[in-house]
Amino acid sequence: MANPPKGEIVPNLCYGDGKPYDVGHDRALINTLNAFIDYKSATQAPSLWSEYPDDTSNTGDWWLLWMGPVFFGTEQLTATVTRELTLAPWFRSNAGGTTGYIRATLSRTLPILAPAASSSFTTDIRFTDAYSQATWSTSSSTWGVGADATLSLGVKDLFFGFAWLCIEKKATGQLRGFSKFHEGPRIVT
Amino acid sequence: MPTKRFYGGVLGDNAVGDRQVPQMPASKTAAAPLQADRWARNGLHPDAALINGMNEACNAAVLFRSRQIFCSYARINAALGTVSSADRDRWRFAFHTGPYCHALFAIVSMIPTDGGPTLASQPTSNKLIVYSDTAEAVTVVTQTFTYGSHPHGGTGSDTVTDIRVAMNFIEGVSPDTDYYAKFVDVNYGRIQSATVFELQSLTEESDGYASQNNTAMSPIVSAYRQTLAPRIRNLWRRGSAQVLNWTADDPTGGIHAPPSIISATATNIIDGTSTTVSASTPGYTLVMNNKDRLSQSSGIPCVMKAYGKMSAGSTAGVLQLKDSTGAVIASIGSGAFTSVAGWHSSAAFNLPATTAKYDIHFKSDGAATFTLYAVSIYQYET
Numbered sequence: 079m080a081n082p083p084k085g086e087i088v089p090n091l092c093y094g095d096g097k098p099y100d101v102g103h104d105r106a107l108i109n110t111l112n113a114f115i116d117y118k119s120a121t122q123a124p125s126l127w128s129e130y131p132d133d134t135s136n137t138g139d140w141w142l143l144w145m146g147p148v149f150f151g152t153e154q155l156t157a158t159v160t161r162e163l164t165l166a167p168w169f170r171s172n173a174g175g176t177t178g179y180i181r182a183t184l185s186r187t188l189p190i191l192a193p194a195a196s197s198s199f200t201t202d203i204r205f206t207d208a209y210s211q212a213t214w215s216t217s218s219s220t221w222g223v224g225a226d227a228t229l230s231l232g233v234k235d236l237f238f239g240f241a242w243l244c245i246e247k248k249a250t251g252q253l254r255g256f257s258k259f260h261e262g263p264r265i266v267t
Numbered sequence: 268m269p270t271k272r273f274y275g276g277v278l279g280d281n282a283v284g285d286r287q288v289p290q291m292p293a294s295k296t297a298a299a300p301l302q303a304d305r306w307a308r309n310g311l312h313p314d315a316a317l318i319n320g321m322n323e324a325c326n327a328a329v330l331f332r333s334r335q336i337f338c339s340y341a342r343i344n345a346a347l348g349t350v351s352s353a354d355r356d357r358w359r360f361a362f363h364t365g366p367y368c369h370a371l372f373a374i375v376s377m378i379p380t381d382g383g384p385t386l387a388s389q390p391t392s393n394k395l396i397v398y399s400d401t402a403e404a405v406t407v408v409t410q411t412f413t414y415g416s417h418p419h420g421g422t423g424s425d426t427v428t429d430i431r432v433a434m435n436f437i438e439g440v441s442p443d444t445d446y447y448a449k450f451v452d453v454n455y456g457r458i459q460s461a462t463v464f465e466l467q468s469l470t471e472e473s474d475g476y477a478s479q480n481n482t483a484m485s486p487i488v489s490a491y492r493q494t495l496a497p498r499i500r501n502l503w504r505r506g507s508a509q510v511l512n513w514t515a516d517d518p519t520g521g522i523h524a525p526p527s528i529i530s531a532t533a534t535n536i537i538d539g540t541s542t543t544v545s546a547s548t549p550g551y552t553l554v555m556n557n558k559d560r561l562s563q564s565s566g567i568p569c570v571m572k573a574y575g576k577m578s579a580g581s582t583a584g585v586l587q588l589k590d591s592t593g594a595v596i597a598s599i600g601s602g603a604f605t606s607v608a609g610w611h612s613s614a615a616f617n618l619p620a621t622t623a624k625y626d627i628h629f630k631s632d633g634a635a636t637f638t639l640y641a642v643s644i645y646q647y648e649t
Contacts, residue, residue, distance in 0.1 A: 081557070082557060083303065083561075084557065084559065084560055084561040085503055085560050085561065086560055086561050086562070087500050087503065087504075087560060087562075088495075088496040088499060088500060089496070090496065090497070092492050092496055093489045093490075093491075093492035093493045093496060094489055094493070095489070097489065099313055099487060101307050101308060101309055101311070103492065103496075104303075104306070104307035104317065104321075105303045105307045107321055107492075107495055107496065107499060108301045108302075108303040108306070108307060108321065109303060110499050110503060111301060111321065111324040111325060111328060111499060112300040112301060112303075112324075113557060113558075114328050114332070114499070114502055114503055114506075114507075115300070115324065115327070115328050115332055116300065116557070117556065117557040117558050118502075118503060118507045118508065118557075118558050118646075119328070119332040119333075119334060119502075119506065119507060119508050120508055120554075121334070121335050121508055122508055122509065122510055122511065122553065122554060123335065123338050123509075123511070123512075124511050124551045124552065124553070125338075125339070125340060125512075125513075126513065126537045126549050126550075126551065127341075127342075127516065127537070128523075128526060128536075128537055128538070128539065129342075129516075129523055141344060142343055142344060142427065143342065143343070143344045144340050144341055144342055144343060144344075144460075145340060145341075145343045145376075145427075145459070145460060146338060146339055146340030146341055146376065146459070146460025146461065146462070147338065147340075147374045147376065147432075147460060147461070147462040148335065148338050148340060148462055149335040149338065149374075149462045149464040150335075151331050151332045151333065152295060152330070152331045152333075153295060153296070153297045153327065153331035153332065154295045154296050154297060155297050156296060156297060158299075159296075159297040159298065159299055160297075161297075164554070166552060168549055188376075188427065188430060188432070189427055190427065190428065191426050191427060191428060201426060201427075203427055220547050221538075221547055221548075221549060222546060222547050223546070223552065223624075238372075238374065238434070239331075239464075240374055240462055240464075243340045245340065254537065254549060257549070257550060257551055257552050257624070258551075258552035258554070260554040264297060264299065264300060266299045266300070
């Protein structure tokens, strides 16, 4: 991670009668504002649970395990100023040597049932509005952290600033949550 | 209809501070970072565009970078089942409101309760209770989120299309204040997930927004900095993002009961078995890079709070945050947790300004039982 200029506690002596308008405090204010908006206020929401919900090996569809809204601030990202969510699962395969999969989707709206899906909360789902998705796989039966993946935060709700995180499994994938879950700084393109 | 506005109301003319404006002038559109090397160098004249840029960035930081204080992207497959007409405690968290917080806002998703035809007419719901004290005895505000009756007459066939989402303001909290909160299932209600975040305002909790309409002929006055410097300082010290929340799913018991321990050997709270720290023990990879200040050489000041209790007659429970080498970074020591469940706090500690893995361990004395319900860690600078 790059090392941008850090924030500072700008003192009261930078203003008042007889105090000069100086470039040093301007830089301190700029650096602190940038550091706050990009790093200090960045949403961080790792979540680990004791339980792991499913032991069944499903080979066809993805099964929805966990889901919920996550808030990333109400600023509206654009095509030229964006942010990414970096996340990494704490997962394993419940049968060593057999590959299990975990998929995370950040979606603007709630998912819907896939056509002809059976009626239960475990069923195959579809995403219908803006979404961003990442998949991990492992054949190891030892719990461990997956590689970092990034999801676009441009998919978040345009007014309230939250997105639905949907976590699914396929085959022998088992998950205890996301050990890393961090909103990145603004990316200007 | 909500009584609060999302970003607060409009100030009366007499309440607006010097060189400020009575309502939000900042665009919600994300702006690129300000370029110090372009605008603030020796030899350059003071520039109205820079003053406007800094003022807009400060307004936007307050309004659009408010923080999430809790979220639970929780189980939907095999979600918590057994319910009753009695209230059931679910998730707990601790937080400190930001310097310009004028309300909280919660988005909650709920699922129906399968329990037979009697539930077809039950007005199921959930509620969020915010407390001002560690014993959860003094209620500041309670907000209800209603699911209503079962969509299929009381049994079966529940799918993602049966999820109902409720949004509500949580009014009555004060800025820059410690609070403790919990979600509760009410009358057969089943909460599935939630996010709770702060709404900040410079009209509700200050004397207006920094002006963004300065021009080449505008005077350069001290009030510009007098408006900016304290606000940026306040945001940095008390308006930073939550670090993590951990909470038991079902504090009342069952297969998703809160973890408990009798052993005097510190043990991981997630798997309940690991007594050392390694890459294969469950822990949090915390990204704290660039969250420290220029003069902070030892990391970012934080606080850890935990809700737990001991079996009768003992105060031996200990909670520890350990880094990847197993060193204790923060702890709530013996003597804190008693037989009465409550929130307890660590001493202030610093998290290194790096990306690193941390495990949470707990232990007792080999005789008494220590039960842990929730842990919250947040940035907090005195």
